[in-house]
Amino acid sequence: xxxxxxxxxxxxxxxxxxxxxxxxxxxxxxxxxxxxxxxxxxxxxxxxxxxxxxxxxxxxxxxxxxxxxxxxxxxxxxxxxxxxxxxxxxxxxxxxxxxxxxxxxxxxxxxxxxxxxxxxxx
Amino acid sequence: xxxxxxxxxxxxxxxxxxxxxxxxxxxxxxxxxxxxxxxxxxxxxxxxxxxxxxxxxxxxxxxxxxxxxxxxxxxxxxxxxxxxxxxxxxxxxxxxxxxxxxxxxxxxxxxxxxxxxxxxxxxxxxxxxxxxxxxxxxxxxxxxxxxxxxxxxxxxxxxxxxxxxxxxxxxxxxxxxxxxxxxxxxxxxxxxxxxxxxxxxxxxxxxxxxxxxxxxxxxxxxxxxxxxxxxxxxxxxxxxxxxxxxxxxxxxxxxxxxxxxxxxxxxxxxxxxxxxxxxxxxxxxxxxxx
Amino acid sequence: xxxxxxxxxxxxxxxxxxxxxxxxxxxxxxxxxxxxxxxxxxxxxxxxxxxxxxxxxxxxxxxxxxxxxxxxxxxxxxxxxxxxxxxxxxxxxxxxxxxxxxxxxxxxxxxxxxxxxxxxxxxxxxxxxxxxxxxxxxxxxxxxxxxxxxxxxxxxxxxxxxxxxxxxxxxxxxxxxxxxxxxxxxxxxxxxxxxxxxxxxxxxxxxxxxxxxxxxxxxxxxxxxxxxxxxxxxxxxxxxxxxxxxxxxxxxxxxxxxxxxxxxxxxxxxxxxxxxxxxxxxxxxxxxxxxxxxxx
Numbered sequence: 001x002x003x004x005x006x007x008x009x010x011x012x013x014x015x016x017x018x019x020x021x022x023x024x025x026x027x028x029x030x031x032x033x034x035x036x037x038x039x040x041x042x043x044x045x046x047x048x049x050x051x052x053x054x055x056x057x058x059x060x061x062x063x064x065x066x067x068x069x070x071x072x073x074x075x076x077x078x079x080x081x082x083x084x085x086x087x088x089x090x091x092x093x094x095x096x097x098x099x100x101x102x103x104x105x106x107x108x109x110x111x112x113x114x115x116x117x118x119x120x121x122x
Numbered sequence: 123x124x125x126x127x128x129x130x131x132x133x134x135x136x137x138x139x140x141x142x143x144x145x146x147x148x149x150x151x152x153x154x155x156x157x158x159x160x161x162x163x164x165x166x167x168x169x170x171x172x173x174x175x176x177x178x179x180x181x182x183x184x185x186x187x188x189x190x191x192x193x194x195x196x197x198x199x200x201x202x203x204x205x206x207x208x209x210x211x212x213x214x215x216x217x218x219x220x221x222x223x224x225x226x227x228x229x230x231x232x233x234x235x236x237x238x239x240x241x242x243x244x245x246x247x248x249x250x251x252x253x254x255x256x257x258x259x260x261x262x263x264x265x266x267x268x269x270x271x272x273x274x275x276x277x278x279x280x281x282x283x284x285x286x287x288x289x290x291x292x293x294x295x296x297x298x299x300x301x302x303x304x305x306x307x308x309x310x311x312x313x314x315x316x317x318x319x320x321x322x323x324x325x326x327x328x329x330x331x332x333x334x335x336x337x338x339x340x341x342x343x344x345x346x347x348x349x350x351x352x353x354x355x356x357x358x359x360x361x362x363x364x365x366x367x368x369x370x371x372x373x374x375x376x377x378x379x380x381x382x383x384x385x386x387x388x389x390x391x392x393x394x395x396x397x398x399x400x401x402x403x404x405x406x407x408x409x410x411x412x
Numbered sequence: 413x414x415x416x417x418x419x420x421x422x423x424x425x426x427x428x429x430x431x432x433x434x435x436x437x438x439x440x441x442x443x444x445x446x447x448x449x450x451x452x453x454x455x456x457x458x459x460x461x462x463x464x465x466x467x468x469x470x471x472x473x474x475x476x477x478x479x480x481x482x483x484x485x486x487x488x489x490x491x492x493x494x495x496x497x498x499x500x501x502x503x504x505x506x507x508x509x510x511x512x513x514x515x516x517x518x519x520x521x522x523x524x525x526x527x528x529x530x531x532x533x534x535x536x537x538x539x540x541x542x543x544x545x546x547x548x549x550x551x552x553x554x555x556x557x558x559x560x561x562x563x564x565x566x567x568x569x570x571x572x573x574x575x576x577x578x579x580x581x582x583x584x585x586x587x588x589x590x591x592x593x594x595x596x597x598x599x600x601x602x603x604x605x606x607x608x609x610x611x612x613x614x615x616x617x618x619x620x621x622x623x624x625x626x627x628x629x630x631x632x633x634x635x636x637x638x639x640x641x642x643x644x645x646x647x648x649x650x651x652x653x654x655x656x657x658x659x660x661x662x663x664x665x666x667x668x669x670x671x672x673x674x675x676x677x678x679x680x681x682x683x684x685x686x687x688x689x690x691x692x693x694x695x696x697x698x699x700x701x702x703x704x705x706x707x708x
Contacts, residue, residue, distance in 0.1 A: 047181055048502055048503070048519075049501055049502025049514060049517040052502045052504075052514055053502040055505060056496065056505045056506070059505070059507055074514050077512060077514075078505040081512055082507035082509070132462075133432060133589045134432060134433045134435060138614065159590040160590050160618050160621060162617060165614060166613070181500065182500075203566075218593075223498065223521075223523060227498070227523055227526060260591045260592075260596075260621070260624060261593055262593065263564070263592070263593050265592060292589060293460055293588075294459050294460065294558075294560055295459050295558070295564075295565070299561075313434075313673075314673060315672065315673035315675070316465050316674060321460045324460060324560065328560050331560075345666075346673040348674075349674070372641070375612055375641075376643075378613050379613045379646065
């Protein structure tokens with residue numbers, strides 16, 4: 001199973017990015033092989049619909065689970081329609097959050113924030 | 123970093139005047155001007171360094187190569203933004219072009235290309251304080267993304283500052299929505315006129331979508347005591363904290379024209395804005411532990 | 413004094429704009445329309461429309477303004493993703509099973525429907541705002557209102573401008589503040605632009621911006637100085653330096669402020685104000701006539 005996490009940088013020690021739509025990278029971690037790959041998020045530079053485009057990237061990666069600190073309603077619609085499960089990260093490294101997820105310690109992400117109408121923000 | 127955004131709905135109520143006073147009173151190390159269409163904060167917050175300037179690329183613009191164009195008119199027929207004209211050659215009006223790419227799609231000759239277009243300029247001033255601002259190029263859309271860039275620039279340069287004051291823009295559209303996202307609190311500066319009240323209600327409705335804390339203050343309140351009372355009653359009814367009143371003050375205009383904030387002079391509006399400042403910080407940031 | 417009529421067969425569309433909000437665009441445009449014998453007033457500040465608060469028009473005709481948004485026929489969609497890849501605004505996403513369309517991000521360019529090889533995309537209307545037309549004594553009032561959350565007021569402004577006076581008629585266009593795309597759309601068909609400026613540092617700075625805008629569009633223009641005080645007026649100085657005709661000066665006056673704050677139309681309240689705006693109209697008409705003479 002693959003897990004996607006928005007990442008500030010391309011290393012397991014780097015932090016989970018505070019933004020989903022404009023994260024520079026996505027970590028794609030494969031639980032079966034234990035391999036980590038980093039995808040560039042081309043949505044980060046987009047003008048409109050960054051969340052939607054980022055969600056499309058996550059869908060296309062084949063991830064079944066997304067760990068993220070927050071998610072806008074447009075992105076959430078895509079993620080949930082693709083049956084990807086959403087969990088809420090804490091302020092820490094990718095590795096720490098992955099470990100917490102494996103131990104069942106991450107809560108399900110409940111609060112989907114109102115769409116930013118494609119206008120960006122942090 | 124806590125962020126306070128100053129908005130108004132209606133233009134000309136005194137956002138920048140209040141923002142400037144707040145920056146001085148709070149000694150904030152970080153501030154930004156998100157009114158990218160008509161930035162004014164830099165006129166009163168004089169900087170003693172040169173800014174770091176960065177081009178801002180908006181949506182791409184289409185261009186038609188007259189050598190390849192066979193004047194079939196398909197592009198013009200399909201353009202939803204009236205951005206293509208036909209006399210004498212087929213050309214793209216860059217001000218109307220939204221970069222959608224439909225003309226490029228339908229052209230049978232490959233005569234249309236999309237090219238990156240500069241839509242504005244970002245400026246960052248760094249000395250003892252960090253000031254982030256931008257100027258949108260005339261006629262541009264995508265002001266929302268530029269506003270997001272102004273804020274991103276601010277966080278990256280001054281993320282460890284305690285408080286950031288952000289001067290917003292009038293209206294309820296694109297740049298306002300982008301400026302509200304992620305801020306902790308909004309102070310709405312209104313004026314006691316029928317237009318001002320109507321616009322205030324619309325901006326409150328817009329800000330409430332984002333669940334930010336909102337407080338309201340009235341500038342030039344003595345130009346209409348009746349309307350001032352209406353606004354205060356409205357705030358009470360809606361449970362919105364009322365941060366205070368600032369009188370109309372000719373000294374304020376003089377201060378601004380000299381590039382000073384009203385908090386720098388001993389004047390009626392300067393004294394009043396201090397109270398508004400304290401009340402705003404108390405009510406909007408009272409759970410400021412963490 | 414004789415009521416103003418659009419003289420010499422001029423069909424005159426005057427756009428009133430300012431770089432900065434709150435300088436008096438609505439004050440000037442509402443009162444000019446009111447001081448004329450007959451006029452059409454069009455409020456293009458669709459984000460924060462105010463003209464109707466002054467005119468309080470009656471006999472309202474309301475119409476919704478829509479843009480076209482794609483809808484998908486799932487039976488025809490085979491998931492090829494050409495539309496997702498084409499869309500510059502990222503308004504489309506495909507989950508692997510179905511296509512999702514985000515109408516508030518969509519810019520209504522029509523590209524996806526055009527290129528779908530399976531003809532799975534068609535278009536439907538989405539309301540983005542409305543226009544209300546009514547009458548207030550001598551003025552036909554056209555107000556445009558953008559729904560909060562919608563990105564662009566341009567489709568509303570385009571339709572509003574189609575209600576401008578025909579033949580011998582005066583149309584006054586109250587523009588949005590600034591110089592971005594909606595301001596441009598509002599002045600596109602204007603014969604003449606009045607720039608309203610206040611005597612402050614911010615005012616003159618923003619006057620400079622909107623001055624550039626009208627020159628870019630090749631529109632003839634003049635300035636009305638509002639809220640004038642005794643002191644030196646930086647906006648007046650700018651006009652003199654730049655050779656911009658000053659069409660009129662409105663003093664800073666508590667009574668004007670009070671009447672305006674209560675959404676009263678000065679020109680309908682007192683003769684002296686009606687004369688002031690009548691003179692402004694007359695002066696503007698001469699400028700337009702002058703321009704027409706140069707062009708012909």
